[in-house]
Amino acid sequence: MGNLNSELFAAIDSVADGANEHDLAVSVQELMRKYRGRVDPRDIVLASDTDVIAYAAYRLPATFAAARSAFETAAAAMPGFAPTTHLDVGGGMGASVWAASAAWPSLRSTTVLEQSAPAIKLGKRLARRSTDTAVQGSEWERFRLTGAVPDGPRVDLATMSYVLNELTPQVQEEVVRSLAERARTVVLLEPGTPEGYERIITARGHLIAEGMSVAAPCPHDGTCPITPGEDWCHFAERLNRSGIQRRLKFGTLGFEDEKYAFVAATSEPVERPASRVLRHPQKRKGLVSLRLCTTDGIEDRVVSKRQGETYRAARKTDWGDPWPPLEEADR
Ligand SMILES: C[S@@+](CC[C@H](N)C(=O)[O-])C[C@H]1O[C@@H](n2cnc3c(N)ncnc32)[C@H](O)[C@@H]1O
Known part of the structure; x- marks a missing residue:
């Protein structure tokens, strides 16, 4: 585990240590219930300070681990790509901010768009504890997506992890297409469920329609050979559970396997495997x-x-x- 992992986990522990564990456990149960199905796009799930600390303690280590793994796979397919600027959409408490810096140490500046004020407050607090330039100096903007991302300077990398499920299909399409215009490379992640895969495969189609090529995981830009409803393309990342994670999820296992689906698309040269x-x-x-x-x-x-x-x-x-x-x- 690299430095960024331990810095992130130490930052989460210190925040969780100061919170009431009973309140966190209640919030975790409620968050797990909401995330189990399709999130109502009108709902702001991460609404309170307790919710965001609960999410950081029980969920962020897993979304970070999945994002880092997806980004590293994408980086391997684009060996010449050394991004310096990064836009993370629906950033929550910054899982993809930390994960992108772990996969691409060339990053120098990151902007996060996020609708929840408590999430931004905690995301900044965690990020300030990092020694990484892009993470520590990350800029956080309160923004609620209702279509395309706002105009702004072109960035090298745009990421969106575990957010599509909270947007209507029309907003998903508008956001994804606008990211293809704003960024040289776009990486999207969703839970590794049949529904998560279907959102990713739809988004993949939008990125290709915008002129991008798939860098990972697919070895081609053609139609996905998997038939939705019969199977789904996903991957898994094993992570050790911290003490607080085990207590909040009432789990006894010392690890969990985070399943995720993803696509990385780019206008950069790609070296896809066979x-x-x-x-x-x-x-x-x-x-x-x-x-x-x-x-x-x-x-x-x-x-x-x-x-x-x-x-x-x-x-x-x-x-x-x-x-x-x-x-x-x-x-
Ligand atoms: C499941 S969390 C994922 C957070 C983070 N990206 C991660 O991987 O841990 C979904 C995030 O998307 C944000 N979000 C959902 N809908 C949004 C919208 N319409 N505009 C901006 N942010 C949104 C939520 O507030 C939340 O922080």
Whole structure:
């Protein structure tokens, strides 16, 4: 875990330590209930100081971990991309602000648009504890999206994590299309549910229609080979739960797996892998089965021990990785 992770988790702990744990637990239950389904776009879910501390303690570590993982996958597909300016929309308490700086240390300035005043207050408080330039100096603007993002200078990177679910389909389209105009690269994340995937795949279509290319996770700009309703493209990131996270979620496990769907699209040059691993590889004695998204659709490939180097690479491969691994492709 890098420096930004520990700085963020220390900042969250210090804020949560000063709050009443019973009130936080009540708020967590209410937030979990609201986020379980589709959020009413008229509702401001993060309404009070207790709500935002509760979200920071039980949810932000997971949205941060998912965003960092998605951004790192996108960064690997754009090795020449070194963004300095960043716009994060629906930033909450800044999960994607911290995650983007972890994936792209070149970032120097970040602007966050967010509708909730308590979220902005806490997001700033957490960010000021970071030693990273872009995180610490992040600018927070209170703004309620009802369509396109406001006009402003073009940015290198725009991100929106776990927000589409709180917007109407029409606003989702207007925001996404406007981000494609404002930014050189756009990364969108949603929960790794069938509905989250469907919002991402719709948004992916809007980004391509605006002239962008997909950098990740897809190895192509064509139609997604997955049939909505039958399956959904998503990934998972495992994170250790802090003590407060365990207590607030009444969980006993020391870790959780955050499932997420995402798309990164860009007008920058991309180096897409030939294919991407769509499931946990099945590793049996002498065989590894990989489910792959390729330029020709979904393919199930079995790699056997007889394939030597390729087999050893397959043993090390994880869900979400490029296939073949980049070193392997270069050989
Ligand atoms: C589930 S939280 C995600 C926060 C953060 N991006 C993260 O990944 O942890 C959704 C955020 O979007 C914000 N949001 C929802 N609808 C919005 C709107 N119409 N305009 C601005 N912000 C909005 C909410 O206030 C909240 O902070």
